[in-house]
Amino acid sequence: MLFLQLLLQGLQTGALYALTAAGFALIFGATRIFHFAHGATFAIAGYVFLYFWNAGQPWPGALAAIAAAVVFGLGMERFVYRPIQRHEGSFFTVFVAAFGVAVVVQNLIGMIAGRGFASVDTPLSMANEVLPDVFLAPIFWIAIAVAIVLFVALSAFLTRTHAGVGLRALAQNPDLLRAYGLSSNRLSMLAFALGSAMAAPAAILTAMTTGLNEAVGHHVMLISMAATIVGGVGSLRGAALAGLMLGVAESVALQFVDTQWAEGVSFLVLFAFIIFRPSGIFGVAQTR
Amino acid sequence: MTPIAIEALGLSAGYGGREVLQDVSLTLRAGEILCMIGHNGAGKSTLLRVLFGLHRPSAGNVRIFGDTLPGFTPAALGAAGVALVPEGRGVFPDLTVEEIFGLALWSAGVPKSGQRERIDEVLEVLPRIKEFRTRRAGTLSGGQQQMVSIGRALLTRPKVLLLDEPSIGLAPKLFQDLIRPIAALRESRGMSILLVEQNVREAFAVSDRVLVMRSGKFIFEGAPAELDHARLMELF
Numbered sequence A: 001m002l003f004l005q006l007l008l009q010g011l012q013t014g015a016l017y018a019l020t021a022a023g024f025a026l027i028f029g030a031t032r033i034f035h036f037a038h039g040a041t042f043a044i045a046g047y048v049f050l051y052f053w054n055a056g057q058p059w060p061g062a063l064a065a066i067a068a069a070v071v072f073g074l075g076m077e078r079f080v081y082r083p084i085q086r087h088e089g090s091f092f093t094v095f096v097a098a099f100g101v102a103v104v105v106q107n108l109i110g111m112i113a114g115r116g117f118a119s120v121d122t123p124l125s126m127a128n129e130v131l132p133d134v135f136l137a138p139i140f141w142i143a144i145a146v147a148i149v150l151f152v153a154l155s156a157f158l159t160r161t162h163a164g165v166g167l168r169a170l171a172q173n174p175d176l177l178r179a180y181g182l183s184s185n186r187l188s189m190l191a192f193a194l195g196s197a198m199a200a201p202a203a204i205l206t207a208m209t210t211g212l213n214e215a216v217g218h219h220v221m222l223i224s225m226a227a228t229i230v231g232g233v234g235s236l237r238g239a240a241l242a243g244l245m246l247g248v249a250e251s252v253a254l255q256f257v258d259t260q261w262a263e264g265v266s267f268l269v270l271f272a273f274i275i276f277r278p279s280g281i282f283g284v285a286q287t288r
Numbered sequence B: 001m002t003p004i005a006i007e008a009l010g011l012s013a014g015y016g017g018r019e020v021l022q023d024v025s026l027t028l029r030a031g032e033i034l035c036m037i038g039h040n041g042a043g044k045s046t047l048l049r050v051l052f053g054l055h056r057p058s059a060g061n062v063r064i065f066g067d068t069l070p071g072f073t074p075a076a077l078g079a080a081g082v083a084l085v086p087e088g089r090g091v092f093p094d095l096t097v098e099e100i101f102g103l104a105l106w107s108a109g110v111p112k113s114g115q116r117e118r119i120d121e122v123l124e125v126l127p128r129i130k131e132f133r134t135r136r137a138g139t140l141s142g143g144q145q146q147m148v149s150i151g152r153a154l155l156t157r158p159k160v161l162l163l164d165e166p167s168i169g170l171a172p173k174l175f176q177d178l179i180r181p182i183a184a185l186r187e188s189r190g191m192s193i194l195l196v197e198q199n200v201r202e203a204f205a206v207s208d209r210v211l212v213m214r215s216g217k218f219i220f221e222g223a224p225a226e227l228d229h230a231r232l233m234e235l236f
Helices: A002-031 A038-054 A058-086 A091-113 A138-160 A162-172 A174-179 A184-208 A216-231 A236-255 A259-276 B044-051 B074-079 B097-107 B112-125 B127-132 B142-154 B172-189 B200-206 B229-235
Strands: A128-131 A134-136 B004-015 B018-029 B033-038 B059-064 B082-085 B160-164 B192-196 B209-214 B217-222
Touching: A002 A038, A002 A058, A002 A134, A002 A138, A002 A162, A002 A184, A002 A216, A002 A236, A038 A058, A038 A091, A038 A184, A038 A216, A058 A091, A058 A184, A091 A216, A134 A138, A138 A162, A138 A184, A138 A236, A162 A174, A162 A184, A162 B097, A174 A184, A184 A216, A216 A236, A216 A259, A236 A259, B004 B044, B004 B192, B018 B033, B018 B044, B018 B059, B018 B192, B018 B217, B033 B044, B033 B200, B044 B160, B044 B192, B074 B082, B082 B142, B097 B112, B097 B142, B112 B127, B112 B142, B112 B172, B127 B142, B142 B160, B142 B172, B160 B172, B172 B192, B172 B200
Parallel strands: B033 B192, B033 B209, B082 B160, B160 B192
Antiparallel strands: A128 A134, B004 B018, B004 B059, B209 B217
């Protein structure tokens, strides 16, 4: 029964990883910008929600968290990445700039909200015995449902709306998009807005389950990055599936290793993919 | 007097300090097919990119139907009735033909109610597109991709079509089949076409006037008939 318990917990964690990873993969896939500050988006959204929750305003808090995530993502696109790209900055320049912003955000959160874990106390995270020795909290179902609904909605957006098709076109050839008379800058902003918004529900649900600390963004970012590579760079469903898989792997590993080593399991999975299937689950193998 | 579709005066442009276009002036009359030929690297594609707002000139200006557009961007030019079919296969390989057409209609701001009519118009000119409209562009042959690229541009009902080497990679017969119905649009819609082409024989057959470019300057302007084989060899 311990295995089943860990598996279910892993699915919950994985659903949240999947949401965050899908957001990162959407941004990276469409714009080819390695948005390392995506983890900072997650942390900002989580702490904004926490602030409103403590003020007794959970629903406005959820909306404010989404808004904060979108504003931060758009700010990064407009004021950090676009100027770097305008001056033909390298991938490394983008990475260092994003990493720098992520560190600043982490420190600011520590200064404002204090260091250490913070979480919200809600009956939704109270576990009930659903099978002998298997406990599940209502938040489990909420996490799974939110992940499924958002992923289906995002997939529908990308295939059934002109803006969504535009994002897929942006991923393939931004120059050609301009020849079609479309603005690659606007579509890039849309990718950042949507990708950042995806991190907010995951951050809110994390605040309601395992809790947040000022460094949560780094952990989330590493998982998103690993999920993007394991899923196949450029594949949204790959990133989501890999996020889910990594969450389950981390959780099930607890049967064999201590908690502090569980994160390492994600990276073992990542290394295994890099060695045996570098193109990822849904990626296309590159041939010379 | 025939109205002027595009009037470019004293255009200069380049990349990283290297000047590719040097004080180039060009006039494209309404309803005219103007063919531009020249060696690779002569500046033909750069000129088209400048005319469609994809590359900023270092000097000169362009008027579209007598107006200087305030923002000389692809979107503004599209709204003014200019469309570009870029060099290479101007399609997104992972999108279906229908999705590509949808993007074009979206970019042109065509309301849903008018989209069916626009697509039917294009299918009338390029009927073979019907056979593969649900397929991903990347799975199509070169000729089919070029058809989609041109069809995409025609969806915007352009008054001016800028075509950059549509014959690349196509058999001469295929190019004929592609260019003739497009050229016929000059008669039916009064569309102007600026055609950059290496396939001289086929291009001259449909053109009213020819420009020869070398090292960023025009070195010949005249009727296709003035350019016999010997003269062409001399200019090249």
